[in-house]
Amino acid sequence: MVRYGAEMVFSSKDSTITDEDIDRIIxxxxxxxxxxxxxxxxxTEDAIQFKMDDSADFYDFDDDNKDENKLDFKKIVGDNWNDPPKRERKRNYSEAEYYKQTLRQGAPSKPKEPRIPRMPQLHDFQFFNIQRLTELYEKEVRYLMQTHQKNQLKDTVEEEEPEGGDPLTAEEVEEKEALLEEGFSxxxxxxxxxxxRACEKYGRNDITSIASEMEGKTEEEVERYAQVFRERYKELNDYDRIIKNIERGEARISRKDEIMKALGKKLDRYRNPWLEMKIQYGQNKGKLYNEECDxxxxxxxxxxxxxNWDELKAAYRTSPLFRFxxxxxxxxxxxxxxRCDTLxxxxxxxxxxxxxxERQARKEKKLAKSATPSKRPLGGPSESPSSLKKRKHLR
Incomplete structure (x- = not known):
């Protein structure tokens, strides 16, 4: 009513509006x-019955007046479609690889080199006869290389064939094997x-103690190695430093033996050194340690x-004499x-x-004995010890 004439009816001031006009508006x-x-x-019905058409394209629409003679663009594009090239992994440019590939293309194939026997790695502390083994190895390699060169130049006429070396004889092969067995591989x-380290700790002559410090070696193996080491230690690269360290360790061992002998000589003067021993301090007694402690x-x-300082420390802590x-x-x-070094x-x-x-006393006693006059009567005939024994027996 509002859209189709109701406004005109209400705004009109004339009385010409009839009931028929109102009915028509209604x-x-x-x-x-x-x-x-x-x-x-x-x-509402279309919304309830709505569904997705999988075969329909987004740009397709139903057109009843579609021209059947019009070209199918999708079909043409699908038939003439070419897949794009696959993505390749980026490779870094290598100048060495480039020249290597370039030179390899034009270079002729090299003949195979002869298989040269590998010389075992020989260390100086294994005490091999390195000089002789090197000579035998070089002779064997020289023969193989010259044989290989001779095979390469076999078909050529202009160049002279190299002089072939002699291979290892049976005696040299046996010598090589014996030299390899002599060393400590x-x-x-x-x-x-x-x-x-064991030689520095126990000395070079204490084979038993040295063998106890080494894992996987018997006493016979250590003794054989120690004998060769004493004879050929100068073949080592830094033998000066090694020998100095060993001699320094042996000097410590010798000093330790001297200390133990001095202590034993001191204790032998007393019947019960734990209670009776006296120490001549002089002016080095000190104020902190007493005589009982020393x-x-x-x-x-x-x-x-x-x-053994840790054991000495434990002995002080467990002794009842020093409880307080x-x-x-x-x-x-x-x-x-x-403190022990001072004592x-x-x-x-x-x-x-x-x-x-004691040395001075013996010297004085010897001088006094030589200076005393003899009690034998002067001018008397000297008697032999056998005659003196007979005379005593008769008495």
Whole structure:
């Protein structure tokens, strides 16, 4: 009614509007409403029955008036379609590879080289006769190379054939095998370093102790190697440094033996050195260590051995004599070692003075004995010892 004449009716001031005009306006409104309801009903049914057509294209649409004679563009494009080239992996440019491929194309194929036997790797600490083995190896290689060159120049006439070398004789082959067996091929660098450390620790002559420090080697193998090492150690590259280290270790061992002998000589002067031993301090007594502590230290060093400072420290801590001596119990191994060295120097000085006194006493006694006159009567006939024994027997 609003769209089809109701506004005109309400805005008109004339009385010419009849009931027929109003009925006509109402009829038009009802007709428009019915038409709108029919359209909405159709849209609702289409929305309910909506579905996707897989075969339909996005750009296709139903056209009843389609020209059948028109060209099918999709078919033409599909028949004439070419796949794009596949993506290739990017390769870095290599100048060396380029020249290698370029030169390889024009170069003739090289003949195969002869198979040269490989010389085993020989170390200096394995004590092979490297000079002789190298000579035999070079002779064998020279023969193979000359034989190969001779085969290459066999068909040529202008060039002279090289003089062929002699192969290894049966005696030389046996010599080569014997030289390889003489060396210590089973010894590696680790075994050699273990042997050197053991020599520094125990000395070159203590084979049993050296063999105990090495893994995988028997005492016979170590003894054989030690004998060759003593004879041919100068063949090593840095034998000066090796020998100096071993001699330094042997000097420590010798010094340790001297210390133990000096302590034993000191303790032998007393019946019970743990209680009776006296130490001549002089001016080096110190204020921190007492005589009981020093006496215990000397006796324990003689018992445990020089250099076992951790065991000495444990002995102080477990001994009932020093249960309340917190100074001694709190000393470190290095401090105990320094105190022990001080006491050893005092004992060695004391032993040296006693030896000098004994030597002087023997010398004086010998001089006194030579200076005393003989009790035998002057001018009397000398008698032999056998006659003197007979005379005593008769008496």
């Amino acid at each position: 009829a038009k409104g009802e007709e428009a409403t019915a038409e709108l309801d029919a359209k909405m009903k159709k849209f 089973t010894w590696n660098k680790r075994d050699f370093n273990s042997f050197l 006496r215990f230290m000397i006796c324990m060093i003689h018992k445990l051995g020089y250099g 001596d917190w100074f001694v119990k709190s000393r470190t191994s290095q401090e105990l070692a320094r 050893i120097r005092l004992i060695e000085k004391e032993n040296q003075e006693l030896d000098e006194r």
